[in-house]
Amino acid sequence: MSWLRALPGRIGAWLGERFELEDSVLAVLRHPVPRALERPIGWWYVFGSATLAVFVVQVATGVGLAMTYVPAPNSAYDSLQFISHDATLGAVVRGMHYFGAGAMVVLVLVHMTQVYLFGSFKFPREANWLTGSLLLLATLAMAFTGQLLRWDQDAFWSIVVAAEQAAHVPVIGDWLARLVVAGSNVGGATLTRFYATHVFLIPAAVFGLIGLHLYLVIKRGISEPPVPGLPVDRPTYRARYAELLRRGIPFWPDAAWRDAVVAALVVAAIVMLAALLGAPDLGNPPDPTNVLADPRPDWYFLGYFALLAVIPPATEAIVIVGLPLFAFVFLFLVPLLWPDGERHWSRRPTAIAAVVLPFIAYAALTVAGLQSPWVPLLEGGELPAKATQGLNDTARRGATLFVSKGCWSCHQIEGSGGRKGPDLSRVASRLGRDQLTARIATGGGGMPSYAGSLAPGELDDLVTFLATRKEGAP
Amino acid sequence: MNELSRRAFLSRATVALSAGIAALVGLPILGYLLAPLFRAPADKPIPVGAVSEFPLGETKLVSVRDPSPLAWAGQTAQTALWVRRREASGPAMFQIFNVNCTHLGCPVNWKAEAKLFLCPCHGGVFYADGSVAGGPPSRPLFEREWEVSGDRLLVRQQGLPTVKRG
Numbered sequence: 055m056s057w058l059r060a061l062p063g064r065i066g067a068w069l070g071e072r073f074e075l076e077d078s079v080l081a082v083l084r085h086p087v088p089r090a091l092e093r094p095i096g097w098w099y100v101f102g103s104a105t106l107a108v109f110v111v112q113v114a115t116g117v118g119l120a121m122t123y124v125p126a127p128n129s130a131y132d133s134l135q136f137i138s139h140d141a142t143l144g145a146v147v148r149g150m151h152y153f154g155a156g157a158m159v160v161l162v163l164v165h166m167t168q169v170y171l172f173g174s175f176k177f178p179r180e181a182n183w184l185t186g187s188l189l190l191l192a193t194l195a196m197a198f199t200g201q202l203l204r205w206d207q208d209a210f211w212s213i214v215v216a217a218e219q220a221a222h223v224p225v226i227g228d229w230l231a232r233l234v235v236a237g238s239n240v241g242g243a244t245l246t247r248f249y250a251t252h253v254f255l256i257p258a259a260v261f262g263l264i265g266l267h268l269y270l271v272i273k274r275g276i277s278e279p280p281v282p283g284l285p286v287d288r289p290t291y292r293a294r295y296a297e298l299l300r301r302g303i304p305f306w307p308d309a310a311w312r313d314a315v316v317a318a319l320v321v322a323a324i325v326m327l328a329a330l331l332g333a334p335d336l337g338n339p340p341d342p343t344n345v346l347a348d349p350r351p352d353w354y355f356l357g358y359f360a361l362l363a364v365i366p367p368a369t370e371a372i373v374i375v376g377l378p379l380f381a382f383v384f385l386f387l388v389p390l391l392w393p394d395g396e397r398h399w400s401r402r403p404t405a406i407a408a409v410v411l412p413f414i415a416y417a418a419l420t421v422a423g424l425q426s427p428w429v430p431l432l433e434g435g436e437l438p439a440k441a442t443q444g445l446n447d448t449a450r451r452g453a454t455l456f457v458s459k460g461c462w463s464c465h466q467i468e469g470s471g472g473r474k475g476p477d478l479s480r481v482a483s484r485l486g487r488d489q490l491t492a493r494i495a496t497g498g499g500g501m502p503s504y505a506g507s508l509a510p511g512e513l514d515d516l517v518t519f520l521a522t523r524k525e526g527a528p
Numbered sequence: 529m530n531e532l533s534r535r536a537f538l539s540r541a542t543v544a545l546s547a548g549i550a551a552l553v554g555l556p557i558l559g560y561l562l563a564p565l566f567r568a569p570a571d572k573p574i575p576v577g578a579v580s581e582f583p584l585g586e587t588k589l590v591s592v593r594d595p596s597p598l599a600w601a602g603q604t605a606q607t608a609l610w611v612r613r614r615e616a617s618g619p620a621m622f623q624i625f626n627v628n629c630t631h632l633g634c635p636v637n638w639k640a641e642a643k644l645f646l647c648p649c650h651g652g653v654f655y656a657d658g659s660v661a662g663g664p665p666s667r668p669l670f671e672r673e674w675e676v677s678g679d680r681l682l683v684r685q686q687g688l689p690t691v692k693r694g
Binding site for chain 1: 562567589591597598599600602603604607608627631632633634635636637639641642643646647648649650655656661662663664685
């Protein structure tokens with residue numbers, strides 16, 4: 055029976071010899087990396103492989119979803135409902151794809167932040183950073199096109215919004231918009247384009263770029279942890295690094311085990327989230343004739359969505375087109391402008407600011423996007439009892455008008471109403487009757503004029519109601 | 529010398545042939561993918577409904593159907609429009625608005641009591657005549673051309689993008 059125990063080893067040896075794995079795959083796996091990665095600092099070097107692991111999750115679950123998803127406008131929504139509710143393990147697979155998408159975006163950014171703060175993008179690894187930047191672009195494009203394939207009300211109107219944003223590009227804006235929707239309107243030809251882009255075009259680019267990125271990682275070697283006061287000097291760096299590698303450790307298995315630990319944790323978290331929470335809920339079916347839509351992107355794009363609401367309208371073309379362009383041009387220029395000098399973050403205060411400030415700004419915008427105070431409330435509407443009790447008939451009619459004429463959509467009273475305009479709970483303490491009347495009739499400062507839609511008696515009733523809203527009012 | 533120039537010729541010929549293959553395959557595909565740019569949308573008026581369906585002074589949501597949709601277009605063959613009946617007759621009889629907000633294209637909602645269009649995305653507000661009342665939009669709602677034929681109201685097609693026009 056001893057030959058049975060020896061069999062796996064013999065098969066392995068046969069394959070290794072016939073495929074010459076010793077010179078190729080195994081040699082690459084065992085490429086030397088700096089000995090410093092043995093120390094706990096090695097834990098900072100795991101995010102690239104964790105991203106790659108999640109990408110594999112996305113490919114596997116994506117292929118699974120494509121087995122059932124029907125990329126046609128009249129069937130896509132129903133096929134997604136089937137995947138989410140009826141197909142065996144469908145909710146888990148779709149959930150993994152969803153949480154995997156979020157993990158991709160987060161991990162790519164974490165990986166880039168680490169590389170940036172460690173100064174690993176500097177000579178001779180500039181091309182690693184450039185291919186990585188393209189992979190970030192591809193990841194964001196995958197996240198965006200994937201959300202549109204959900205093909206619910208949000209997705210439908212998001213495409214409309216995307217086309218209108220594309221239209222802001224100078225000169226070729228109209229062309230771009232028509233390319234986005236594959237025609238003059240979101241219709242039968244639109245979804246299949248986004249589908250092919252999401253499952254063929256961008257993934258093909260991602261496969262190629264990952265190959266190039268890994269090739270460069272092996273060719274250039276993994277950067278040694280930065281040391282304050284030890285700058286990159288182009289004429290001498292390669293020799294110093296070669297010397298470092300002579301005392302290096304093999305990537306496999308001395309460093310690779312950390313990558314495996316983190317990748318396993320990340321993938322386990324994705325599977326767990328998917329198993330516990332399932333696939334994200336679909337909105338209403340897509341319907342161009344249903345104007346009750348409030349399209350908003352998944353959480354990692356909410357900050358950008360919020361930005362479009364809070365900027366002055368005059369700057370829109372600049373922000374929509376210029377800001378992403380600036381961000382990516384900056385990203386590509388980073389290794390070309392600063393290829394040498396100090397690597398350690400403690401000697402690069404502006405680099406820390408370049409990471410922290412955009413992060414804080416985007417977090418603040420995301421919070422604003424979650425709250426969306428600029429959105430007028432369109433549905434229902436009722437003032438709390440304590441704002442209406444004890445009013446005389448005139449003021450009571452005014453309170454009714456406050457809701458029916460749309461004041462409530464943008465103004466709060468006692469915690470009820472929209473937050474686009476000022477809270478009017480105590481407005482009579484700030485404004486007299488005449489000022490209230492003038493403000494309502496003429497509008498201004500973002501508020502519509504109501505002169506044309508309120509009868510004189512109605513305006514009086516409304517002002518009488520608002521005059522009751524002063525300090526000490528219930 | 530001869531040997532070298534022969535090699536130079538062969539390598540150039542190989543590169544040229546490869547580029548030729550790429551062009552042979554690429555051009556039809558590129559043309560196929562860019563086709564939507566060169567296909568003008570059909571420009572014949574489509575029926576909205578009977579004139580009598582639109583009471584004077586009211587603004588109603590209607591849906592019109594793309595006259596030649598792709599067979600699998602489903603609900604996307606429909607387009608919504610806001611129709612405002614201004615006068616009993618004459619050239620100012622109707623205003624027909626695209627539902628798309630002129631800010632970024634979200635659908636605006638008509639609040640009949642307040643006589644305002646409200647946009648749910650970024651809070652754009654428009655008056656009954658489509659002019660801007662507040663929020664980020666800088667242009668009035670896009671109006672479509674219409675005509676009355678007999679007792680039928682017809683509207684002209686209008687594609688995206690709407691932001692830059694009107």
